[in-house]
Amino acid sequence: MDFPSPLAGGRLVQRYKRFFADIVLDDGTELTAHCPNPGAMLGLNGPGLPCWVSRSDDPKRKLAFTLELVEADGGLVGINTMHPNRLVAEALAQGAIPELTGYATHRREVRYGANSRVDFLLEHPDRPPAWLEVKNCHLRRSGTLAEFPDCVAARSLKHLKELTVMVEGGHRAVALFVVQRTDCEAFAACHELDPAFARGLGEAADAGVEVLVYACEITTRQVRIARRIPWSR
Structure with a gap:
């Protein structure tokens, strides 16, 4: 972008x-x-x-x-939280996220759950739909560890629960964290700042929600999704 x-x-x-x-x-x-x-x-x-x-x-x-x-x-x-969805849309179009390739269409802001809109719905006639929620991450407190969230994130926890419902219905569901930093090599939920979300992310993963984390390359001219980094509980 x-x-x-x-x-x-x-x-x-x-x-x-x-x-x-x-x-x-x-x-x-x-x-x-x-x-x-x-x-x-x-x-x-x-x-x-x-x-x-x-x-x-x-x-x-x-x-x-x-x-x-x-x-x-x-x-x-x-720090612009409007950018991750744009970055993901660009990456999906370019096939830059290998785990999310092979879908015929990428629809944005599709209604689902309890009065929510999923960031992306990926569809293909021969595959179950994939419900994709995108979260912006820019917190780093020590070392090279990126963390989310940086404050209580009740809405994000609600999204995890809605993704879990999609999995229970036989669909694919993905929580994608976009790390808008250039100095992080790993990711974890921030138990200290929002223990409810940290528990919820682990429970969603156990239920079958896929957790993907991608770091960015950033210059004063552009930002782009660059590479996957691992996450731990």
Whole structure:
């Protein structure tokens, strides 16, 4: 996924009210950008961190700039939670996720479960449908371990239960975690920050829900799904 225009670099002043970030660009311009991330952003919201923003010319937008990348521990981190679905759509079209190839169609936002919409429904006349939920991951607290979530994720737990119901009905169900970092080699659910989700992920896997984790390559020009990394309980 290419960024639509060159990103502007700067420094993070503060992130507040979840969806706002004050930034000083490298040329001295002070601005408030949209922060497309409802999570805690642990380790990624400290004052002074290098960051990059995109700009939109849409006159309907209240904020022209969007916070896209933060540099933490010497590596780039994608914080835009809207990107993983776009990244997965691109990867599916290119056959870049081997475990999810061989389907004739990829439909998005299909209703299922209790008033939910699955991120992708993969279908082929000769195969059971595959229900695919995509989760953004950018938490790293130590070593090269990526963790999810970075705060209580009740909605994500609900999705795991709905995927389990799909498996019980004879369908295929997959939880795909997209790690928008360049410095992680393994993945685990974060028991400390959301023990209910961590238990739920293990229970869903035991019930037959497949867990896939893919890390990204990130530059200030593009982000793309690059390689699978292992997960542990």
